[in-house]
Amino acid sequence: MIYFKKLRWRNFLSTGNQFIEVDLRKAPSTLIIGMNGAGKSTLLDALCFALFNRAFRDIKKEQLVNTINQNDCEIEVEFETSNKQYKVVRGIKPNKFEVYCNDVLLNQDANNIDYQNALEQNILKCNYRAFCQVVILGSTSYEPFMHLRARYRREVVEEILDIRVFSHMDLLLRQKQGELNKAVVDVKHRYNLMTEKYELQKAHFEQIQNRDNTDIEDRKQQRKENDQSNYEYMSKLQLLNEKIISTKAEMWGGDKHNRKETELAKLETKIEHNLETHKKKVNFFEQNNNCPTCTQPIDERFKQTQIYEGKKKINELEEGLQKLFAEIENNKGKIKEMEAINQRLNDLNISVAKVNTSISEINRHSNRLDTEIAKLENDTDNTNNVAKELEQIKEDLKLVNVEKNKAVEEKKYIDIAREILNDTGVKANIIRKYVPIINNLINQYLQSMDFFVNFQLDQEFNETIKSRFRDTFNYNSFSEGEKLRIDLALLFTWRTIAKMKNSTNTNLLILDEIFDSSLDGQGTEDFFKILKTLTNENTFIISHKGDILFDKFTNIIKFEKYKNFTRIAA
Numbered sequence: 001m002i003y004f005k006k007l008r009w010r011n012f013l014s015t016g017n018q019f020i021e022v023d024l025r026k027a028p029s030t031l032i033i034g035m036n037g038a039g040k041s042t043l044l045d046a047l048c049f050a051l052f053n054r055a056f057r058d059i060k061k062e063q064l065v066n067t068i069n070q071n072d073c074e075i076e077v078e079f080e081t082s083n084k085q086y087k088v089v090r091g092i093k094p095n096k097f098e099v100y101c102n103d104v105l106l107n108q109d110a111n112n113i114d115y116q117n118a119l120e121q122n123i124l125k126c127n128y129r130a131f132c133q134v135v136i137l138g139s140t141s142y143e144p145f146m147h148l149r150a151r152y153r154r155e156v157v158e159e160i161l162d163i164r165v166f167s168h169m170d171l172l173l174r175q176k177q178g179e180l181n182k183a184v185v186d187v188k189h190r191y192n193l194m195t196e197k198y199e200l201q202k203a204h205f206e207q208i209q210n211r212d213n214t215d216i217e218d219r220k221q222q223r224k225e226n227d228q229s230n231y232e233y234m235s236k237l238q239l240l241n242e243k244i245i246s247t248k249a250e251m252w253g254g255d256k257h258n259r260k261e262t263e264l265a266k267l268e269t270k271i272e273h274n275l276e277t278h279k280k281k282v283n284f285f286e287q288n289n290n291c292p293t294c295t296q297p298i299d300e301r302f303k304q305t306q307i308y309e310g311k312k313k314i315n316e317l318e319e320g321l322q323k324l325f326a327e328i329e330n331n332k333g334k335i336k337e338m339e340a341i342n343q344r345l346n347d348l349n350i351s352v353a354k355v356n357t358s359i360s361e362i363n364r365h366s367n368r369l370d371t372e373i374a375k376l377e378n379d380t381d382n383t384n385n386v387a388k389e390l391e392q393i394k395e396d397l398k399l400v401n402v403e404k405n406k407a408v409e410e411k412k413y414i415d416i417a418r419e420i421l422n423d424t425g426v427k428a429n430i431i432r433k434y435v436p437i438i439n440n441l442i443n444q445y446l447q448s449m450d451f452f453v454n455f456q457l458d459q460e461f462n463e464t465i466k467s468r469f470r471d472t473f474n475y476n477s478f479s480e481g482e483k484l485r486i487d488l489a490l491l492f493t494w495r496t497i498a499k500m501k502n503s504t505n506t507n508l509l510i511l512d513e514i515f516d517s518s519l520d521g522q523g524t525e526d527f528f529k530i531l532k533t534l535t536n537e538n539t540f541i542i543s544h545k546g547d548i549l550f551d552k553f554t555n556i557i558k559f560e561k562y563k564n565f566t567r568i569a570a
Helices: 042-052 112-124 128-135 150-160 164-209 215-250 255-287 300-378 383-421 426-448 480-501 521-533 546-552
Strands: 003-010 020-023 029-033 073-081 084-092 096-101 136-138 454-457 463-466 508-512 538-542 555-562 565-568
Touching: 003 042, 020 565, 029 546, 042 073, 042 084, 042 112, 042 128, 042 508, 042 538, 096 112, 128 136, 128 150, 128 480, 128 508, 150 480, 164 215, 164 300, 164 383, 215 300, 255 300, 426 454, 426 480, 426 521, 480 521
Parallel strands: 029 538, 029 555, 136 508, 508 538
Antiparallel strands: 003 020, 003 073, 073 084, 084 096, 454 463, 555 565
């Protein structure tokens, strides 16, 4: 479990040079209030930036520094996990990233990316996306679980179920599998050559035993055949090397397609996010004539301008997205072409290795034949020497056979392990066992909020929602208030599963303006019923409706602006 203790920041967004400090464990429930622009949501941005080097809201890193002081931006978060005390310090102008364990600075020899990976994988044991699904529910810059693409849904669940380690293990085994495949091919080839050598030597020994006068001629004939075979192998080797050169030429610039794939994926996510933002904006102006915050009428001309510009931007983004999809598919085709070329190159290299091995064996055999011919011509009584050589070849063959069997056996185990570790193996079995538990928890939380539907996630985490009358819906079929109830049910479900698995389990829960948007009065009451069932948790609620919520919280924090800087009111 991650037990968050303290968060403090300065020169961050609208906060000045004096640290703002929040005790994250002070009370089981804390209400955060303040005027618009007072800095209430800065808590979310500071926490996410300290842990994951990115704000919760869509704010660029350089924009996080206070615009008046313009430097010495610093955020600190303290927490406990695995019976160790941690403090993460992150700063901008100057840049700073430090992780302390029991007041000792952890090794900073690795670059920042590796340092961040160590924080997420070894200490927090979760990434940004999984953290948000368990800790944060926000009205802005928050992507609910049901809005995530299928692979991201699976990634979040794997993090919560603590089974991402199987994916890392599969990656390592994939590399080992490639090495073993090549080793097995090589040792089998050597075994076949050694077997052939043994049979030839055995036949040679039998010939010597018979003391046939044709021995010398037979060996001279073998020598000629070896020369012919050697010539053929050398010709084959030349052709293979020419093919390798031409194949390598086809591979030129292949890496750029892999880099392009990553860049296109990032661009796709960015466009989809912008598209969703503009759709929400248009939807807001189409459905609202008055400002939901101040209740003042929205100027019709301004409203129509915003709708027109929003729809125009949506069309541009959708057109751009379609072009991007086409580019992604085209790039995938290029990658497949490069993979096919690379496979051809690997096959050619294996063939070259085989040919070189064959040439070496032929040359060794030819040298031995030359020696034997010389001996036979000068000494006809060499039976004992040949017998000893035959016995040595036999022993060598045994050793190669042991090596071959060992490599084949190891490859078999690696193949089985990969079958177990892939998405259809052990991970699928674990997910299959937890899906009924997950669905049961979701429906329990929905019912506690008087939302009586049958919500089911399948093993690919696609939803099926049925009403009391068995009508079938999906997430987008419901109102914003109903969607929020589903989001809350999922949030509490993931937290419950995290506690069961002790994976992304934490004492901290932050809800940003959920009472200010789509949650009605009855929904608010139902939500507080759920909060009362939580134990050993510290819940922070950010809201504009402080006057009607005061009596429901054990602690109140009010943010205010003083001389253009955010502070906590006394």
